[in-house]
Amino acid sequence: MHGFGFDLAHMLAGGLVLVSLAMLYQDRLYSLINTLAVHAVVLALSVAWQARIQDAPHLYITAVIALGFKAIVVPMALRRMVFKLGIHREIENVVGVGLTMLGAIGLIALSLVVMLPATMHADPLAREDIALALSVVLIGLLMMVTRRNAVSQVAGFMSLENGIVLAATGAQGMPLVVEISVAFSILIAFIVIGIFLFRIRERFDTVDVQALDRFRGEQR
Numbered sequence: 001m002h003g004f005g006f007d008l009a010h011m012l013a014g015g016l017v018l019v020s021l022a023m024l025y026q027d028r029l030y031s032l033i034n035t036l037a038v039h040a041v042v043l044a045l046s047v048a049w050q051a052r053i054q055d056a057p058h059l060y061i062t063a064v065i066a067l068g069f070k071a072i073v074v075p076m077a078l079r080r081m082v083f084k085l086g087i088h089r090e091i092e093n094v095v096g097v098g099l100t101m102l103g104a105i106g107l108i109a110l111s112l113v114v115m116l117p118a119t120m121h122a123d124p125l126a127r128e129d130i131a132l133a134l135s136v137v138l139i140g141l142l143m144m145v146t147r148r149n150a151v152s153q154v155a156g157f158m159s160l161e162n163g164i165v166l167a168a169t170g171a172q173g174m175p176l177v178v179e180i181s182v183a184f185s186i187l188i189a190f191i192v193i194g195i196f197l198f199r200i201r202e203r204f205d206t207v208d209v210q211a212l213d214r215f216r217g218e219q220r
Contacts, residue, residue: 005049005052005053006053008049009046009049009050009053009129009170010128010129010132012042012045012046012049013046013128013129013132013133013166013170014132015042015046016039016042016046016132016133016136016163016166017108017132017135017136017139019035019038019039019042020039020104020136020139020140020159020163021101021104021139022035022038023035023036023039023139023155023156024097024100024101024104024139024142024143024146025097025101026091027091027097029082029091029149029151029152030079032091032152032155033075033078033079033082033155034075036074036078036155036158036159037070037071037075038071039070039158039159039162040066040067040070040071040074040075040158040162041067041071043066043070043165043166044063044064044066044067044070044071045063046166046169047059047062047063047066047165047166047169048060048063050169050170051063051169059169062165062169066162066165070158070162074158078151078154078155081151082151091148091149091152092147092148092149093146093147093148094145094146094147094148095146100142100146103142103146104138104139104142107135107138107139107142108135108138108139110138111131111132111134111135111138112131112135114131114134115130115131115134116128116131119131126170129166129167129170130167130170132166133163133164133166133167133170134163134167135163136159136160136162136163136166137160137163137164137167139159139163140156140157140158140159140160140161140162140163141156141160142156143155143156143159144156144157144160
């Protein structure tokens with residue numbers, strides 16, 4: 001049972017990395033948002049399985065939060081935001097998709113090389129999950145750096161936070177009060193980001209970060 005439990009936990013964590021790569025590959029906002037929802041579903045499944053094999057019932061609440069809030073509420077709000085902003089178009093990248101994917105693969109390799117030796121004496125279940133969770137975090141950061149559209153950067157931020165949750169649950173979970181406070185912090189941050197995007201759109205008629213940089217340069 002332990003062997004099967006470990007294998008399935010690692011498969012779900014690896015699946016989260018694969019979905020992160022799929023998010024990085026998307027070139028349209030609606031496709032990116034749909035992939036973000038799949039990302040949250042895989043996270044919910046991973047957390048629920050961790051709750052079972054760790055015998056930690058409070059992690060089921062984390063899984064429900066991930067499924068309800070991150071897989072349903074956030075994607076619906078992002079779709080509505082994209083519709084209201086009128087930005088139905090392709091996502092512009094700082095560098096090409098090929099180079100971005102190569103960079104992501106390099107970050108995954110870096111995560112494994114750094115984390116596996118560093119957690120040599122840790123619980124066997126947690127070692128691989130923490131390394132894979134770090135990969136998800138780094139890919140989320142890469143998405144935020146290489147995407148020019150502010151909405152896609154929000155998706156990268158949500159992906160990054162999913163990686164942090166995966167790491168916390170893989171390392172024998174975290175207190176329920178911390179999980180709930182993190183969920184509400186993300187909700188508040190999402191509301192603030194939404195208001196910020198609408199204000200940018202209203203003022204500059206764009207949410208392209210590069211265009212905003214050019215405008216700032218012209219003001220000087």
